[in-house]
Amino acid sequence: MAGGIQRLWRKLAWPWSPASDREASEAIVRNLWLHWFPAKVSGRSLSWSYSLWLGTAAASLFVILTVTGVMLMFFYVPSTERAYGSIKDLEYAVSFGRLLRNQHRWAAEGMVALAFMHMARVFFTGAYRGSRALNWLVGVALLLGTLMLSFTGYLLPWDQLAYWAITVGTNIASQAPLVGPTARYILLGGHFVGQQTLLRFYVLHVFFLPAVVWILVAYHMWRVRKDGGLAAIEPLRALRRAEPREMPRTKSYSLFGLTPGTSVAVASSMGLEESDQVASSPNLTRRMMLVFLTVFNLTLLLSLFINAPLEGPANPSVTPNPAKAPWYFVWLQELVSWTTVHLGSITISGGLLGGILVPGILLAALILWPFLDRSTDAEGVWFAPERKRQNAVFVVITAVIIILIVVGAWLRGPYWHLYWPWSPRPVLPRVL
């Protein structure tokens, strides 16, 4: 009886413990889905406290977005006449349609936030230097790709929120000197947001950008392995390198006889000892499963209880009061509104400064940072004292952006005036 229950439990729990290192490694190497993992990883790079698993969480969201997105494509019609109605159908008539759309929406906004948090983690742990600089650049491209995906998706419901957010966003972009108006024209497929814009954004959103981001994600992962794994192992690797090493008892032979050093069996290519590493399967795979499941549960929880916003159908002749860019761009809108100066009847637009120069300089700083960073020996540890000043700069810029987002998204009310969340806002006039 007890044996039967145990057998049943083993079936349900589906446990797998490899009998040998070889079996564990083969589970990774021979599997199509898992072979991009190393057969062994350092225990430290698996820790929760080092990486917070933010990159994996962001990638999990991208998987969720791809699957829910493909499902939404079966219902969505990218035409100005049908788009809004097809979203309404999803919300009210399609089985699980509302859940699907909510999950896509919250996963998308979560991915923007997590991609940024992952970047912040890499920055604070100084994990972008040396050979990892290239992967940092890929990461910056991925952040931009995530923002572009989110921005193009924002237009698709074709409601007032979508229409005016894209109008505000692309108007800011048009402030760029020389190329601005042309870039806006190409992006919109005309001089204002219309059917051509919807179609362009749709194609970018469902094909072009996801393809680019998926390819970059694959390259990003491959580079992590090429760079020797997470930077978390660097302190350990330095330690091992510095350790006095005994000559192995067994002799190593080269073509020319005895040679000093260790044999391949003793130190792995990572420069770590056997004891520093664990088999990827099941340690890494199980933890990835756990991260994915947690992220999936969070998006499902949000989707069940909070609905994605949807306003009235897009109306080019009526601007909502206030019209706001999506939250991850609202800090730029906020900057533009602060830097726009009224001198009597003359208005100097802050579009160039707030919309182009500031984000341009920030982007350039992100790209160049690994090459400007002169700190040494502070890789793979959080808040290394040597990097105090760099971290302070990053924290201040991030804090300013977050404050601007909070002000823009929550405190701005009708007529772009500031209101506390608890203070009453003017009731806008209605028809009836």
Place this chain on the structure above:
Amino acid sequence: MAERRDQSLERQDFAWLVLMSLIFFGLVAIGLWREYATAWRPWQREFKLVLAHAGRFQDARKFQPGIRQIWNPELGVVDRCVSCHLGYEWGGILPAALRQPLTPHPNLSFMNRHPFDRFGCTPCHAGQGWATNAHAAHYGGGGWEEPMLSRRLAAGCGVSEAELLQMRCNFCHRRDRSTQGMDAINLAKTLIKKKKCLICHSVEGQGGHSAPDLTYEGDKDPEQFDFSHIAGARTVFNWHVEHFIAAGKVSPKTAMPDYDMPPDQARALALLMLSWRHINYPPQYIPQPQSAPQTAATPAASSNH
């Protein structure tokens, strides 16, 4: 050493995996329940009983639960109102005193020329036809600008529900001189003539050009009106009412005289203003222009329906 670490990781993560899996199944169960427990299901269950109670056993047996809609692409109508308002076409068979949302639609004199399957619900009643729950259908929410024309909304405007609905009748009937059953709008149309509005204003290309064109007055956004001199409710309807009574007070710079008209006339005119919208209904829905009335002396005589 390696062996021991494997096991400690396994113990840590396994418990969390089990917990997360249980949460996952719990959330999926909530999702399934939400999908089943829709707002319309209890009403459909009750309607089945109502049918059986009225002796329509065959119909009760055939009744299948599910979302119902009146779909008319010509008008862009997708009216799922009938998922709950199930008795709408059962007038004469089911008791008229049945409680809402199951009440049969009153059999009004013009209903035979406005069949449900051609007109749906929202062209007359407004509201959000897509929605499948009462709040979203009646009030819309989230920037939905066409709330259902309810008795409460009408009371807020100082008119009856029927009068408020006439505003939407006039979407198609705007070129009628007068239409049976549209007393408020008919009154407004005679006032337009009597007060000689078209000396200054123009409507559909006719009239003067010294005052704003009113052809699509009903499409103007609330924010395009100046409410700073409005004493009552901040609605476009009320703006028009107060403006018709004392234009100079509402818009101090206007050339429009103060008509000082009785409130019911001002309200009728306000309804007419809101009815003048750019609505693209197909031509077969627009009534034929009436032949010149035989006796143009009184507006009542010209209504020859």
